Every structure is written in C-alpha cells, then in structure tokens.
Amino acid sequence: MQFGFRKHHSTETAVCFLLENLKLKIDRGGVVGAVFLDLKKAFDTVNRDILIEKLHHFNLSPRTLLWLESYLTCRKQQVRVNNTTSSCGENQLGLPQGSSLSPLLLSLYINDLPSCCPPNVQCQLYADDAVIYVHARDRYQAAQELTSAMNKISEWLQKSQLILNVSKTVCMYFSKSSTNQDTPPVLINGTAIQSVSEYKYLRITIDTQITFKSHIKKVVNSIKFNLSNFRHIRNNLTLEAAKLYYNAMIVSQMTYCMTSWASACRTILKPLQTVHKQALKTLDKKPKSHHNCKILQKHNLLSFNNMIQHTDCILVYKILHGLAPPPLQDFVKKRQNRSTRASSRGDCIIPSRKSSFGQTVFSFRASQTWNTIPESIRQFSTLPSFSKQLRSWLLENQTGTHS
Numbered sequence: 001m002q003f004g005f006r007k008h009h010s011t012e013t014a015v016c017f018l019l020e021n022l023k024l025k026i027d028r029g030g031v032v033g034a035v036f037l038d039l040k041k042a043f044d045t046v047n048r049d050i051l052i053e054k055l056h057h058f059n060l061s062p063r064t065l066l067w068l069e070s071y072l073t074c075r076k077q078q079v080r081v082n083n084t085t086s087s088c089g090e091n092q093l094g095l096p097q098g099s100s101l102s103p104l105l106l107s108l109y110i111n112d113l114p115s116c117c118p119p120n121v122q123c124q125l126y127a128d129d130a131v132i133y134v135h136a137r138d139r140y141q142a143a144q145e146l147t148s149a150m151n152k153i154s155e156w157l158q159k160s161q162l163i164l165n166v167s168k169t170v171c172m173y174f175s176k177s178s179t180n181q182d183t184p185p186v187l188i189n190g191t192a193i194q195s196v197s198e199y200k201y202l203r204i205t206i207d208t209q210i211t212f213k214s215h216i217k218k219v220v221n222s223i224k225f226n227l228s229n230f231r232h233i234r235n236n237l238t239l240e241a242a243k244l245y246y247n248a249m250i251v252s253q254m255t256y257c258m259t260s261w262a263s264a265c266r267t268i269l270k271p272l273q274t275v276h277k278q279a280l281k282t283l284d285k286k287p288k289s290h291h292n293c294k295i296l297q298k299h300n301l302l303s304f305n306n307m308i309q310h311t312d313c314i315l316v317y318k319i320l321h322g323l324a325p326p327p328l329q330d331f332v333k334k335r336q337n338r339s340t341r342a343s344s345r346g347d348c349i350i351p352s353r354k355s356s357f358g359q360t361v362f363s364f365r366a367s368q369t370w371n372t373i374p375e376s377i378r379q380f381s382t383l384p385s386f387s388k389q390l391r392s393w394l395l396e397n398q399t400g401t402h403s
Helices: 011-027 048-058 062-072 101-109 139-160 213-236 239-255 266-283 292-299 304-320 326-330 341-345 362-370 383-396
Strands: 031-037 075-077 089-091 122-126 129-136 170-174 198-201 204-207
Touching (some): 011 031, 011 122, 011 129, 011 304, 011 326, 011 362, 048 062, 048 101, 129 139, 139 170, 170 198, 213 239, 213 266, 239 304, 266 292, 266 304, 304 383
Antiparallel strands (some): 031 129, 122 129, 198 204
16 A cells, blocks of 8 residues: 555556545445544654664565665764864664665555554555545544544554654545535544645645545646746747647646546536647647647647546556556456457456446546557557557547637
C-alpha cells in the first residue's frame, strides 16, 4: 500500500486506487469514514536506532545491514556563512537529505503502519502521507471504528518515535447523500480531529460526494492565469515555443490525475473544456469565433474528450502489462474465457456497479473505452508504441464541435 518512491507508482495511481475503493464501498450503501494523517517532518525525525532494528525484519544480508548502519550512524554537520565555518556537530536524528536512499529508508521505516490497523480499516500510503478509511452503515459507526484505529496508530507512532500533526490531521465522511448530517468526532488520545467537507490529497481536492467541483474550479483558475500570460506573449513566440508553453502550462495542468477527476459530470467539466478551447485559439492566433476543431486538425492535437480517453487507456495498458501498482489489478481485468470473441480480442471486464454514481469510477469508464480500441493497437508490446498508435487512431476518428 506504499505508492511513493517506487517504480511504476505515482500520485496518479495513488489517487485512482483510493477513489476506486471509496466509490465501490459507497455504491454498496452506507458511508465511508476517512482520516488523512499528517506526520511532522517525518524525514527529519526518523530514529536511526529504530530504523536499523526494523531493517533486520527485511531479510537483508548481514553485510548490507552493517553497511546501512555505517551509513546512518556518526553523521556530522556544520554550517558556513561567508568565510566563517562552525564547528562540527553530530546529527543523531533524521535521514540524510538529498540522498536517493533516504526515500527508500523512510518507506521501510513506516512500512508496518498499515499492519497496526484493525482488519476492517484500510490504510494507504504515499511516502509519509497516509489515509485510513472504513466502510460503515452510518457516520457514528465509522467514527467509532476510526477512533479505535487511531488509538492503535497512536501506539505505533509512539513506538516509532514519530509525531502526528493533530492540527493538520482531518477526517471526512463520504456518501452519495447531500443532506446535512451530524459529524461525530474521531478521537485520538481523547482529542477530536477536525472534520472537513473537502481535502486536498496529493494536489487533488476531494469533497464528501466526490464531485470534484472544487478541484475543477481551482484548475480552471490556474489555467486562466497561465492563459492570460499566454495571450500577452503569444505574438512574440514562435509556433514551436507557443506549443511548448501550451503543453507545459496548460495541458500539464489539465492532465494531472485526469484518470480520477474525469468522472465529474459534464456541467462541472464544461468550464475546463471552455478554457481549453480558448487556449487552442490563442495558440493558433485565432479569434473567439473560430472553430476550434480546425485548430485541432491543423496541429494534430487531441480534443478534451480524446485526451481523457488517451490518458485512461494508457493507465489500463500499464495495469494489464504490470507497469502499474498491483492493487489496481483488482479493478481492471481482462476476460479470461478464450472461447468468446470478446476474450480473444483482449477485452476488459466491465465491473458491475449498482448505481450511476458507482459507474463513474475509472475502471468502469476506462474499460469501456479500452474495449472500443482496435485489437491491432492493443497488441503493441511497448508503452511508447501503444501510446503513439492510440493517439494516431484517436486523431483519425476525432470529430470536433463547432463552438
């Protein structure tokens, strides 16, 4: 459940996995209670003696353990200001900054955090950012079970000599209902954790109904700022430089974790589509009345909807070819019965969901899109070749809207 500092893992896959679980549980009824944990300066407060003790549980060779112990102990530091240098002082806490080994050591240090939670409480990590959540019939049951889990986590923190930032640790209750309900407190050592209606998790703002309304609004405002600058400098840029700005400052903002927030309804997504069309017209130096589909065709650019389909299918390809975190394989699966035509084509199973809300998950939407791709494209053996051919196919079948 560690999605940080690991090959084939990313913030995108962490958010995607969390939302798949939340929506799956909510679709079954009841509520999901969650606590987003915030640790105080985890890198700087790691106890090296405890870390070395924990490393003994990972089946490392004695020579490796001695090497790591030598690397961590007897570290000294000094400060220089202009021509004046301080005396050396021994640094007994924390992990060395700037080392590629430190993120791995932190992951190993907090690796046993999920194991201290009760079986019915799930825990997910991205580096030292942790979230625990539980499915319950109502908020009171969720609060009770989360409080029990937080007491066990408090014991783990004490043993690991890590400090929880209680003021930045928050709880949320997710459900399909928009009615105002009581928010029973989740406690840790008798102190109530703040309850919020939305939370920014790995730069994605998630609200209690998972509508992404606040997140899309923030992305639109950010793109509007970049678009204003784009309009101001466009006449002084070459087409090549303008495309670079368009991709770096606008498309990158739009596509970050698109696999998660693309499930938002059309009315919420519409402002984002609008600023995308404005960016296209600025790129090509065209007035507002110009048809954006002509610009897409001229520069071989994907439309907003095709960007979503391309991004979805890329992640599906990664999941099916072992290039994504293994937990995501629980949600995206190929049909196994080779006697059917769909199975022989390599179609994905469309997951069963009770409601339209449950069908907004990535696995449902992306599996449907994957099944429309020609078999010849799905069979490419490398991700770059698949991505290139998929993009070409989407461009060939792209239809624009004259607006």
